[in-house]
Amino acid sequence: MPALNPDVEKFLALARKANAQPFEALTPEQARAAYAASWNVTQSPATDVASVRDTTIPGQGGALALRIYRGIGTLPDEVLPCMVFLHGGGWVIGNLDSHDRLCRRLANAARICIVAVDYRLAPEHRFPAALDDSVTALQWVSDNVDSLKVAPGRIGVGGDSAGGNLAAAVALMGRDGTAPPSIFQALIYPVVDLGANSDSYRRVTSGVPLTAATMAYFIDHYAPNPTDRTDWRASPLKAASLAGVPPALVVTAGHDPLSDEGRAYAQRLEDEGVRVTSLHLSDHIHGMLMQGRLVSASNVVADFVGAAIGDAMYHNPPTPPHA
Helix, strand or coil, X not given: CCCCXXXXXXXXXXXXXXCCCCHHHCCHHHHHHHHHHXXXXXXXXXXXXXXXXXXXXXXXXXXXXXXXXXCCCCCCCCCEEEEEEECCCCCCCXXXXXXXXXXXXXXXXXXXXXXXXXXXXXXXXXXXXXXXXXXXXXXXXXXXXXXXXXXXXXXXXXXXCHHHHHHHHHHHHHHHCCCCCCCCEEEECCCCCCCCCCHHHHHCCCCCCCCHHHHHHHHHHXXXXXXXXCCCCCXXXXXXXXXXXXXXXXXXXXXXXXXXXXXXXXXXXHHCCCCEEEEEEEEEECCHHHCCCCCHHHHHHHHHHHHHHHHHHHHCCCCCCCC
8 A cells, every 4th residue: 555644644543543433334314424523623614705605496306405606706797617516425425515615615726616516315315316416407507607607618517526426427428418518527536436346445445434345335325226336327437438528637546445446537538538637646545635624735635626627617618509
């Protein structure tokens, strides 16, 4: 295993001292509460943005909650690129509040609009409920560019972990015409293969918050049917072709069971003609962008991710209008 960043070593020592139970030892309700209790301990303080507001839209499972951010320094009537952001949490935990601070930071660094999506969680709502909600949110943004002051043709998708899984699938659907097209996809330590059989799953089995066993717990809740796990909408790495999807940023971490599949996805994108920025953090663990209070590199990387998103969203060729 690669060496760990010293701040990460201290973070893991604190976690051991707290003797917190792994998510897989908890019910989904307990896991959600435990996750919520960690936010103020690990995450950097929230930063101000130009504006933030909550809204709801009709979804397949009822009202779908969204949170709309506009980066600091932008004007109310300024037309901005917009990223639909899908939070992590193994499709089981997480919500608008879990990723509020990260969305604020990214919106500011990118100087864009971010629309965060409170998609339905498993096991109450299994695959493809979260994906359906993600597409619904993207379609709503695309249909409401005028009122949102969003630039048509400059709408992207992004997310971390399970949210990266959803973003990758939505980007593929946009290529195929079953979702609005995306100008860019930001995949932050994404899940892209629910087969869970890469070498990093065998390497990362203890000592960190997200292990192979934790991922098995999440996957079992989200996609208990083995057939669903081979569907490219659940496992984008299994798509027959990745050619023609939007340019991507792919972030991976060395001490993460998802490391190898994320790197394989970035390599496939590159091999199939997609422009890719790959950032591999060999000395970090899964979730590093949410550890800024304890891991100083977290803030540096989050600002880089935001800047990379902004550069792509402003300068990539716009997507053509969709039917």
